[in-house]
Amino acid sequence: NVVYDYEKGGLKAGTYPLELRVKDLQHDQPVIFTHEPIISHTYGIDFELGNDQGETLLVAPGQTSRLEFSLTHIGYSSNEMSVELSLQPPLSSDWQVEFDQPVGGYQLDYGGTEVKPTLLIKAPDEDMSSTPSNINVIAVPKVNNSQVTDVSQLLLSVEEIDVYSDPRLSIFEDVEHQIQIADSADLSGDFDEDFSNFVNFEGVGEFYLDVRNTGFDVDSFRMKFLDIPDQWDAAFVDNTTGEAIVKEQGSFPTGDVNSNTVETILIEVYPPIDRNAPDIGKITLEVTSASDLTLRATISFTVQRTFGVHSTVIYDCDAAPLGYVNSEISTCKNPEFNDETFRLKVTSSVTESDTQLTTFQLKNPSLLDKDILTPDGKLVSQKDYYAAWDFEIYDANSSLISNVKLSSGDSAEIKLLVTPSMGMLSGNHTIYLRIIEEVEADSGVDPKYFDMPLTIFIGEDEPQIEITQISANELIGINSFEEIEMRVYNVANVETLVLLKLESSIGDNWKVNLESEDGGELLTVGPFSEKNFTIRIDSPTCMRHNEVYDFEITAKPLDMNEAYGDEYTTTHTVRIQTNVESISCRIQSELFSEPDPVTIGVLGSLVLMFVFWFSRRGAVTEIEYVSEDLIDPEDGGELDIIENETNDEEELPEPVVYEEVELVEED
Template identity: 35%
Template sequence: MHIAVFLTTLMLLSTLPVHNQTDSLREASSPSYVPANLQSYKLYLDSPNETVNGDGMITTKEPSGSHEEASAVGGLDFRSAEMFNDLWIYGQGSSNDQIELKVYLKFEGPDGSTADLTMVLESDNEEISSETLELDDPCESGGLIGQGGDCSWTPSEVFFSISSDGFKVEKGSQIKLSIDASVTCQTGGQGGIGGGGDGCELTIAYGDVEQTPGTSHLELKANALSDSSVKVHQPGMLWTDPEVTEWEPYQWAENRDIEFTVDVRSAFGRDDIQRVELDLTKPSGTNSASSDFPKLFEDDDLRLDNNGLVGNFTWTYPEGIAPGQYNLTLQVTDVQGHVLTYNHMGIQFVNHGIDLSLPVGTSDTLLYAPGQVSSVDFQIRHTGAQGNPVNVVMEVPPNTFPSSWSDPIWDKPQGYELSDGGEFAKPILSIETPEADLSDAPELLEVFARAYAENENGLSVEVAVERILLDMEEVGVYSKPRVSVYEDEAHQKQIADSERPEAFDSSLSHYIDSKDKGVYFMDIFNAGFDTDTFRILMKEIPLGWQYEVFDNTTGAILDKESQYYVTPSIASHEILTMKLEVYPPSSRDDADIGMLNVEILSTGDSERKAEVFFTVHRTFGILAEVFADSDGGDLGTIGPISPTDTATFDIRITDSTDEIGERRWLIVNPARLDENTDLNPAYASWNFEITDS
């Protein structure tokens, strides 16, 4: 079956609980459960299925195409599926105390026969009401009704009397209808009581009753959807989290997503739910809030959850949306065409609001050093509606800092005027520290932004407040840098780190073709309080190798002072990337492999320094590495191998030349290394060593 779900917003005024018979709605609260809105239901008698025990099933779905009949003599038992929620049931009529049963039956037998048909309505095997129908007009096949006439299905109406307060069918329980017939059959002028014998029978028809336009069914009032609900959250919040019903017209784009979560449940089960609709209307109540409403969902937009339909709809409201109360309505249509409308408390777009944040790229840690002035920039934005000016006063709570510290200073202590939604300002906070021990400094800095606006009496009142927390960290005026080295400009292949030297194998070869150069990218992080430059020295480098250092941003080679390359100025807690180019020697007599030891020193304090280590390895157009073997063990390890046994392994060969075309390579037998290199030194530029361990 195609199930559509539509999300709609109207306001109803009723507030009665689920078990009250008045057709009204309760006001939504948190959580915003759907109120009782009684509807007239037909509960059909149909053939049973695998989920329901008994002779027949009670269902909300109208039977189609399948006629069923059974003798009532000896009893028939019709049951609903187990309720998925508590269900309050009421009768019809002015007092809601009459449940009608319309049943198609056929009483066959000789003239003068009688029958009593007893019907019992139960909830969880507890009797609610019972009625007995007395029959004295049998029909006989081949004659007229009561005179041997042809028999046909005859509708009979029975009214169960119940309390006007209704009755509850609890979750997990069933509605049950028992029908039992007792027949007195008149045979050959002699009376007798029989169970349908001697030519008497009382049969009940259900399902899609043949040769009639009707069905056997109960008629009652209920609200099977009373446990349905809708909630409003920010994306990522849980169903159990408090709802967010106040929103700001000029919030940042990433904060303008509203997530509506719908949980639609029917006491009769998921198959009773046909259509769900959600609408959000403007404060005028006449139009939807945007073209996104009402929103129609297809089947795959919702998921089945404990026989209910659960789904999410995220709406990004437009910047500058008109302020006011927007009404939210959930409408549910069941298989019988009932449209049940339930009101949420709605959402409010406010006139006044502010956002307090840090500008992009600003650290959330405030650095301070003895005798220095620390400063931090903030960003405030008027997130309320147009035409509603606010004055935002920034505040650091009193007694935040020790008495020896100077009071924090804002660049505009009188406040920042924001005349319309969407306007912003950038307050600057300055804090001067004493030239002394700072161990009593706070670990966190708490900052408030308080927005004030005039009320209807012309008085300035606080209309919004935001809070932000910053970490505080003491640093030296100058500090040792933190250095990371990468093989690629995208910074995906790190090979060294001054703070975590143990994380990288400094002896691992990084190959450079003899006719090429090695290029490495070195990030230098200024961990000090003040702006600083840094001096770069290659303390160790293999014989014959050379290097140069460039500013990776500009491509310019760094200035050189004596043996040091000097970086441009790096601001506190910022990173500058250097490009390190390493050139292998031209002489074959120079070292092919060796470790680089790069030292980076603070110019402000040369005692503050860091080191990184990694190995470079010259190749000559071919690179062979053992990367796997057939006998397991560590990478590059062969064996153990017993005498006369053999082992196989793979060698990866990389052509590191830039020449176009394919080449054939000769793999030299390690056992003949000396012989081959004597004949032609170009066969190899490394040593093989095989050790019997």
């Protein structure tokens, strides 16, 4: 690079060839590098933003924004000119714009002259609807009120903010701010707050918190920890002095922070001494504006304690983020590609006194007795919950291994192939691979170890619902009710919203209701779970006997974002049978409907019984009422029945005989 400092009486206008000659003293042979010619103009300006000025103009209601520029004469050093600055197009009348330029513009007396113009812009007090998306600052160089060279311009974006605003937080793991691990404004998921950041059990973890004032005015902030792992501790430290920040009124204060600037705070993290304490946990902190306590931001990151050895993921089957894989991705699911789910780098911590090889066991995750959380938040034993999963561990040469040997500071790569079992909940399954030093059982030595968290996502099953009947069918009588207990079971591995529907051709004088645990026809059934519902049937005061009715129950899965087809709907048929003991109800119901054979038989039997009863009743009546003329007093009042019957037979008329008559047709 060639840097030219302008001075009075310096370079005149014109074109100047430029060569760089390098002389080889040993062989006395020069090496020549030819550069493009330098052109010195008679008039020229360099128009830039000031050193501390961003490319975005921040504005707030009723507030004045300040812009600073750098304006330099880069033409022939003996030529004088002036430069006029303006906004194009100009802002509306409710904005106040003021340059600090004198009448006639900024004077540049000779080449190399530099001035620092400033611009003040005051926003409207309330209505900010006229805020432009950007502004264009124009610099016009003039001599004797005439433009003498090209116009320069700066385009700045405009951002409307509040006087005070939510702070923006960023966390880095290095003092150079090269490795960022968290951001309070991260909406794209670039930072995984569950990713482990290692802290040696004998050391102190150091993390750097950047607090940016996104408001328009100067502000200070108050910090506090919302969540720290059990038996861990943390502190806020002044990054400049190294002194711990003293707690005041329940929080830790920062100094004043100018608009759109950052204050860096050192966070020190102290791991627990007790080896039985949690090795891994999440730290969450909150930063609040001291000027407006409603303005705040939170940020989280995960810390993990290490004991002389640790591991990192350097590859997995579905790319970033490392350590998290989706089992539904083809490269993870297809055996043709899936020769490894994770590739890990195991590193033994540097210990000056330890120069021998150390053997570290690689504990199969399905055999590790460690309490973990399932995707639905339940605490279970890893070896019980994932006993059916298949884990295979290989070295870099794809040979099955169960341990690695490392010296102090050395590393080795291993491959882990994971095959999940069927019937697992949908969601993130975090399992741990334990790397532990081999020590003698009774040596009293605490082994080095590390639990490597690995997350596998299990996708959602297609909806699958089953309906079963719990209670047995019972006969239902008149003016009564029957309750049939039913159950709906969700076979899928994800919560399902189920709509129950009951259909029947039963008459309107029946009442049929469906009641569920959730109170109605809409049920929320968890994965691999069931819920009960009841069908209540109220019979009328009269109905047909021995009638059979069918009820069809349908269970349809619902989703807010997807409409499922009929193939996902399940049906079940429930049958009831009537039992009418009332004879009058049977007769009444059969008179208005087609009788069945049983009822016909019953009615026929009743008719015959009545006929026989009435016929017997008539015969008895003839004996009881006898004319007094037929009684002979001399016989002691006895009735001569034989004689009476004989006389009756004699008085009977002759029978009428019909003769057959042949009909002859007339000619």
